[in-house]
Amino acid sequence: MASPFRYSRRVQFAETDLAGIVHFSWMFRYMEEAEHAAWRAAGLSIAERGGALGWPRVAASFEFRNPLHFEDEIEVIVRLAEVGSRSLQYEHTIVRGDVVIGSGRITTVCVQKTSDGPMRAIEIPAGILRKLRDVLQPSG
Amino acid sequence: MASPFRYSRRVQFAETDLAGIVHFSWMFRYMEEAEHAAWRAAGLSIAERGGALGWPRVAASFEFRNPLHFEDEIEVIVRLAEVGSRSLQYEHTIVRGDVVIGSGRITTVCVQKTSDGPMRAIEIPAGILRKLRDVLQPSG
Amino acid sequence: MASPFRYSRRVQFAETDLAGIVHFSWMFRYMEEAEHAAWRAAGLSIAERGGALGWPRVAASFEFRNPLHFEDEIEVIVRLAEVGSRSLQYEHTIVRGDVVIGSGRITTVCVQKTSDGPMRAIEIPAGILRKLRDVLQPSG
Amino acid sequence: MASPFRYSRRVQFAETDLAGIVHFSWMFRYMEEAEHAAWRAAGLSIAERGGALGWPRVAASFEFRNPLHFEDEIEVIVRLAEVGSRSLQYEHTIVRGDVVIGSGRITTVCVQKTSDGPMRAIEIPAGILRKLRDVLQPSG
Numbered sequence: 001m002a003s004p005f006r007y008s009r010r011v012q013f014a015e016t017d018l019a020g021i022v023h024f025s026w027m028f029r030y031m032e033e034a035e036h037a038a039w040r041a042a043g044l045s046i047a048e049r050g051g052a053l054g055w056p057r058v059a060a061s062f063e064f065r066n067p068l069h070f071e072d073e074i075e076v077i078v079r080l081a082e083v084g085s086r087s088l089q090y091e092h093t094i095v096r097g098d099v100v101i102g103s104g105r106i107t108t109v110c111v112q113k114t115s116d117g118p119m120r121a122i123e124i125p126a127g128i129l130r131k132l133r134d135v136l137q138p139s140g
Numbered sequence: 141m142a143s144p145f146r147y148s149r150r151v152q153f154a155e156t157d158l159a160g161i162v163h164f165s166w167m168f169r170y171m172e173e174a175e176h177a178a179w180r181a182a183g184l185s186i187a188e189r190g191g192a193l194g195w196p197r198v199a200a201s202f203e204f205r206n207p208l209h210f211e212d213e214i215e216v217i218v219r220l221a222e223v224g225s226r227s228l229q230y231e232h233t234i235v236r237g238d239v240v241i242g243s244g245r246i247t248t249v250c251v252q253k254t255s256d257g258p259m260r261a262i263e264i265p266a267g268i269l270r271k272l273r274d275v276l277q278p279s280g
Numbered sequence: 281m282a283s284p285f286r287y288s289r290r291v292q293f294a295e296t297d298l299a300g301i302v303h304f305s306w307m308f309r310y311m312e313e314a315e316h317a318a319w320r321a322a323g324l325s326i327a328e329r330g331g332a333l334g335w336p337r338v339a340a341s342f343e344f345r346n347p348l349h350f351e352d353e354i355e356v357i358v359r360l361a362e363v364g365s366r367s368l369q370y371e372h373t374i375v376r377g378d379v380v381i382g383s384g385r386i387t388t389v390c391v392q393k394t395s396d397g398p399m400r401a402i403e404i405p406a407g408i409l410r411k412l413r414d415v416l417q418p419s420g
Numbered sequence: 421m422a423s424p425f426r427y428s429r430r431v432q433f434a435e436t437d438l439a440g441i442v443h444f445s446w447m448f449r450y451m452e453e454a455e456h457a458a459w460r461a462a463g464l465s466i467a468e469r470g471g472a473l474g475w476p477r478v479a480a481s482f483e484f485r486n487p488l489h490f491e492d493e494i495e496v497i498v499r500l501a502e503v504g505s506r507s508l509q510y511e512h513t514i515v516r517g518d519v520v521i522g523s524g525r526i527t528t529v530c531v532q533k534t535s536d537g538p539m540r541a542i543e544i545p546a547g548i549l550r551k552l553r554d555v556l557q558p559s560g
Contacts, residue, residue, distance in 0.1 A: 012309070012312075012313050012316070013157060013158070013163075013312060013313075013316060013326070013327065014157060014163050014165060014309050014312065016157050016158035017153060017154060017156050017157065017158070018153070018156035018157070018158070018160045018161075018210055018467060019467070019474055019476070020158045020329075021158075021476070023153075023154050024448065024452075024476075024477040024480060025154060025445050025446075025448040025449050025452070026445075028444065028445040028448060029292070029294050029445050032292075032293060032294065032444075032445070033292050033293075036292070036293060036351075040351070045350075045351060046293070047293065047350050047351075047438060047439070049300075049349065049350075054439055056439070056441070056444075056484070056487065057444040057484055058483065058484050059481070059482070059483045059484065060444060060481065060482055060484075061479070061480065061481035061482075062479070062480055062481075063478065063479045064476070064477055064478050064479065064480075067476065067539075069329065070158055070325075070327050070329075071316075071320070071325060071327075119487075152449070152452075152453050152456070153452060153453075153456060153466070153467065154449050154452065158327060159327070159334055159336070160469075161336070164308065164312075164336075164337040164340060165305050165306075165308040165309050165312070166305075168304065168305040168308060169305050169432070169434050172304075172305070172432075172433060172434065173432050173433075176432070176433060176491075180491070185490075185491060186433070187298060187299070187433065187490050187491075189440075189489065189490075194299055196299070196301070196304075196344070196347065197304040197344055198343065198344050199341070199342070199343045199344065200304060200341065200342055200344075201339070201340065201341035201342075202339070202340055202341075203338065203339045204336070204337055204338050204339065204340075207336065207399075209469065210465075210467050210469075211456075211460070211465060211467075259347075293437060293438070293443075294437060294443050294445060296437050296438035297433060297434060297436050297437065297438070298433070298436040298437070298438070298440045298441075298490055300438045301438075303433075303434050305434060350438055
């Protein structure tokens, strides 16, 4: 699959703030929604009920270039920017048609859930990585 | 304790929408925050880590009388309106000084958590009810 | 148009809480998203940029019957329950396939925006009402 | 004033997700709440009603070191990291007692609001900068 993954979304009223534009914190939720849609496109769920793995975030960033307004239709373009043995970094670009709204990165670590104790990072299962790569090929 | 429980809160930027006022869905979160603060004042937590009980909501309503703006300082006044064997109904009034912003009700049921199966309603433990009543005496 | 308006939506990760289900406050946002989608289906926007009208909420309620989980696909079914000269009441049912998640009502008032002063309720413009009725015929 | 600005906050239920910890997007809201509290401590409001200035975000990042749970009491420590003629960069550290939850940066630009047109960056008024510096002295 040669092209990056694209997730479509419309801006909702509750996502705007008194400045009349989307509150900046929503870009992080849009990026995460797109990531989870990519997992579904790969035949996976990032949070299977009763599953043993978790994917906490260790870094997140966004650079804002243009504001978003109520009812704007956006696309979040997701690429797999870096693959470590225990972590993944996604690169996201949010666009509204030809206008770039901004771009960001989210780094997530694969952990084994324990009953209420600290989470422990583990190697990403090969089967998960292979399926994700089919949908989100490395950007470099 | 003769007076109702009061919870203080300042309106935050991300709680406003493009109309320049607090988005209506936040009133439900303000009410819940006040409820949980009342539990803490009673020496309890509504969601103890590893605890066996849950308190899902079965009904929630609010009537809006005046808008709220960024940085407004509000108080949520909480009373225990009805006590059933397995459920509680809270009555909340949100005020900004002398101005009534609105009032609402939340009904919650005591359930036993099961591992990923359906939740089962159970009788509210007497110790919890006694402590809550010390802080939130019935309104009638 | 004989059937009610239906809005489809998938539950997102950030909408869940530590109980593993969708936080109750999101039902109010799902209802509003469906309302605004109905306006778009009617060729309208509830918040046109530079527009003179606003639609603040005066009452909102929901009764919860079944919990929602991450990645559930839901539909919000919207009907126009009551039409006043200055207000509308919507009736919403949220379903996941054949399972009723719950139902609620939102009442909204048509107001004229003024520059930072109090909002003033006005009669709903006939053209707006006609278009909405084409999409959301009264339920009774 | 020699010490950095500190903002206290308790984690609320609606801020958690199904993983049982605070959803990562909330760190950005905690940072913003602390920034706005610093403005108030400086005798300012970042969004005065009817005011002509706006402060859109141009960059935001956070690195996560430890998870947060329901009812945790946190502090957000804010410093002014960089001051440009038209922009400010804040540096935030979120702590729970001695435990560092993570740290981040938010860069914001001073703009002149125009009626529905594009925002125009302008020089930060000297009076605002002086007051902010009294509360948030540069970290370097």
